[in-house]
Amino acid sequence: MPDLILPGLIDIHTHLRVPGGEHKEDFATGTAAALAGGVTMVLAMPNTNPPLTTPAALEMALSEARRSARCDVGLYAGASPDDVQHLPALARSTVALKIYLNDTFGKLRIEDVPVLVECFKTWPREKIIAFHAEKQSVAVAIGLAAIYDRPIHIVHVSRREEIELIADAKGRGLPVTCEVSPHHLFLSQADLERLGPLGDMRPVLGTADDVAALWAHLNDTIDCVATDHAPHTIQEKRSATPPPGVPGLETSLPLMLSAVQDGRLTVERLTALLHDNPRRIFGLPEQPDTRVEVDMTPWAIPVGGWRTKCGWTPFAGLMAGGRVRRVVLRGKTMVENGEVLVPPGNGRVIGVSATEFTDFTADTD
Numbered sequence: 492m493p494d495l496i497l498p499g500l501i502d503i504h505t506h507l508r509v510p511g512g513e514h515k516e517d518f519a520t521g522t523a524a525a526l527a528g529g530v531t532m533v534l535a536m537p538n539t540n541p542p543l544t545t546p547a548a549l550e551m552a553l554s555e556a557r558r559s560a561r562c563d564v565g566l567y568a569g570a571s572p573d574d575v576q577h578l579p580a581l582a583r584s585t586v587a588l589k590i591y592l593n594d595t596f597g598k599l600r601i602e603d604v605p606v607l608v609e610c611f612k613t614w615p616r617e618k619i620i621a622f623h624a625e626k627q628s629v630a631v632a633i634g635l636a637a638i639y640d641r642p643i644h645i646v647h648v649s650r651r652e653e654i655e656l657i658a659d660a661k662g663r664g665l666p667v668t669c670e671v672s673p674h675h676l677f678l679s680q681a682d683l684e685r686l687g688p689l690g691d692m693r694p695v696l697g698t699a700d701d702v703a704a705l706w707a708h709l710n711d712t713i714d715c716v717a718t719d720h721a722p723h724t725i726q727e728k729r730s731a732t733p734p735p736g737v738p739g740l741e742t743s744l745p746l747m748l749s750a751v752q753d754g755r756l757t758v759e760r761l762t763a764l765l766h767d768n769p770r771r772i773f774g775l776p777e778q779p780d781t782r783v784e785v786d787m788t789p790w791a792i793p794v795g796g797w798r799t800k801c802g803w804t805p806f807a808g809l810m811a812g813g814r815v816r817r818v819v820l821r822g823k824t825m826v827e828n829g830e831v832l833v834p835p836g837n838g839r840v841i842g843v844s845a846t847e848f849t850d851f852t853a854d855t856d
């Protein structure tokens with residue numbers, strides 16, 4: 492008997508690197524990592540190469556997801572000043588829009604108010620707009636939610652000033668939700684000397700005070716935990732110009748279970764952060780007859796042995812509170828004793844409207 496049974500987890504923030512970064516990750520390896528971590532549905536970000544800002548790039552990513560995903564995948568559309576006219580077309584095959592207000596890996600970034608306004612006017616109201624917003628950009632995102640009276644979601648919140656601003660916005664009844672990433676909960680600037688480039692991501696690791704603020708808001712202001720799984724090869728990370736980003740799909744649940752073990756989190760709250768809230772906020776479909784069986788024996792996170800193509804983790808040596816034993820998706824066993832059993836192509840692509848569905852090759856299920 493498993494110690495704990497959870498619903499199939501949903502990770503609303505991953506970078507699966509298709510198209511253009513397949514040497515770092517692809518849908519087959521990224522979704523194997525997801526399943527091994529108890530995640531049965533992932534949403535993938537649009538800062539690919541080319542970025543998912545045109546129907547042609549999106550079609551490339553969709554057909555590859557359909558061919559090789561092992562769990563369910565939804566894609567974000569990206570907002571770019573040059574391609575903003577494509578947003579209504581992109582909305583038909585994506586789950587949400589991603590707007591970058593601050594620099595990160597890749598070229599997608601919006602600096603001009605007219606482009607932001609265009610996004611809010613042309614992106615359909617029933618699909619959420621997610622923001623990469625740091626420091627004062629959080630206030631810009633919240634302001635847009637208030638002006639246009641529609642929900643926005645702020646990704647990977649990492650600083651005290653940001654989470655407190657979001658708490659105030661929620662207190663005023665504004666339609667704002669947010670996520671935090673495990674690396675901002677379990678690592679801080681104090682780990683940078685040890686980790687070097689393996690501890691570099693956007694937003695960067697916070698101070699001990701930032702980390703304390705995030706934990707203090709985990710039971711109220713914070714809606715979701717999402718990995719921001721952003722794999723790069725170890726060679727790239729050890730190069731003279733290491734790109735920002737760390738993997739996280741296989742370690743998110745095990746690390747969060749350590750918070751359950753030490754009483755900082757209830758199982759009910761864990762389930763809200765990793766399943767209920769992501770599903771509600773993004774309007775994601777139910778996965779019937781789906782569950783994750785967990786063994787609650789603490790273990791030390793190893794250096795290697797991962798399914799992600801990049802093969803490393805910034806969390807090596809940290810104690811995890813439990814591990815995934817078995818994952819069942821739509822009645823089919825996908826993971827057993829830590830082994831991923833299911834071949835590529837078993838996942839569904841979600842967020843694609845019925846009319847658009849016929850434009851692509853038949854669903855594999």
Ligand SMILES: [Zn+2]
Binds near residue numbers: 504719721
């Ligand atoms: Zn990201």
